[in-house]
Amino acid sequence: MQVLILTACLAAAATDCAPRLLPAGIAPDPAACAARGDSVASGWIAAHPGLVARGWTCAPLSDAPALPVEEVAPGIHVHRGADEGLSPSNGGGIANLSFVVGTERVAVIDPGGSRAQGEGLFAAIRRVTPLPIGPVILTHMHPDHIAGAQVFAEAGAEIVGDARLPAALDARRDTWMDSIPAQIGAQAWLGTVLVAPTRLIDRPQSFDLGGRSLRLHPVPRAHTDSDLTVHDDLTGTLFTGDLVFRGLTPVVDGSLKGWLAWLAQPPRGAPVVPGHGPVAPGLAQAAADETLYLNALRDAVRAALDAGQGLSQAVPAIVAAMAPQRGTWAEFDATTARNAAAAYAEMEWD
Numbered sequence: 001m002q003v004l005i006l007t008a009c010l011a012a013a014a015t016d017c018a019p020r021l022l023p024a025g026i027a028p029d030p031a032a033c034a035a036r037g038d039s040v041a042s043g044w045i046a047a048h049p050g051l052v053a054r055g056w057t058c059a060p061l062s063d064a065p066a067l068p069v070e071e072v073a074p075g076i077h078v079h080r081g082a083d084e085g086l087s088p089s090n091g092g093g094i095a096n097l098s099f100v101v102g103t104e105r106v107a108v109i110d111p112g113g114s115r116a117q118g119e120g121l122f123a124a125i126r127r128v129t130p131l132p133i134g135p136v137i138l139t140h141m142h143p144d145h146i147a148g149a150q151v152f153a154e155a156g157a158e159i160v161g162d163a164r165l166p167a168a169l170d171a172r173r174d175t176w177m178d179s180i181p182a183q184i185g186a187q188a189w190l191g192t193v194l195v196a197p198t199r200l201i202d203r204p205q206s207f208d209l210g211g212r213s214l215r216l217h218p219v220p221r222a223h224t225d226s227d228l229t230v231h232d233d234l235t236g237t238l239f240t241g242d243l244v245f246r247g248l249t250p251v252v253d254g255s256l257k258g259w260l261a262w263l264a265q266p267p268r269g270a271p272v273v274p275g276h277g278p279v280a281p282g283l284a285q286a287a288a289d290e291t292l293y294l295n296a297l298r299d300a301v302r303a304a305l306d307a308g309q310g311l312s313q314a315v316p317a318i319v320a321a322m323a324p325q326r327g328t329w330a331e332f333d334a335t336t337a338r339n340a341a342a343a344y345a346e347m348e349w350d
């Protein structure tokens, strides 16, 4: 199988270039790939304002860079993100990305933190199976999980997410399209478009992959207002998205109280693939540190409110009260300060 690799550059700074794998150019042999190269490349550039083409080539798919993955349960492959914040060195690759292979289809659970990561995941899937890809499930709105989705849309996959996700993305897309390349580098982000799901879920729903099915469960406002979990009926594996953080400090971008309520009545499933951090044998182990952190955050916010502190006094007081929770959490100070402000705003009128 051949793939079309386009060299795309920022029109504003033509030295910032990156190879982009275009799934629409996939062909069985070099001649067929070359025959459609011009039309696929020009169509893709036309759909990506701000980019210019610097030529294209056809190459065996086996030459395309693939993300490393590990099979953590039969047919379940996980790429482990770096357990840290966004940076130029990780290129946005901080979330765990997974795919699940059935007998008829392969599903993706979070397609990556950039176009480049999505392409690397696509190449990793094709090294394991030639089966059709889809659904591509977005566990929630955050770009470190979903920014690679357009690669799979171009490959013909159905993109599935919570019914609340498109509005959440619309409210933040412009901000993220500026802030993320500033954090990871324009080249690492080159060609990335934050696309919304084309199929929306507002109640539990199953997807048959052949020989196994995935059950999606929307979750009331918790880590964000667009969370869903995924359960594989064949192996029992539970994918929590960012409802479970390990290693990287939990980010409250929805409801602290809602998140604690979810943790108090967690779904069943094992092993657990968290949004960040290592795969765990069960939810109790996976969420133990996060539960301590979020309970301590709630208690510290409540203490600041009980003391009558305004927001500007409360945030440093909450951060100081959280110090015993520091442990080995990555990004602890910056994230805890943001969480303090978010939780204060949520609990202020209790």
Ligand SMILES: [Zn+2]
Binding pocket: 140, 142, 223, 242, 251, 275
């Ligand atoms: Zn998240």
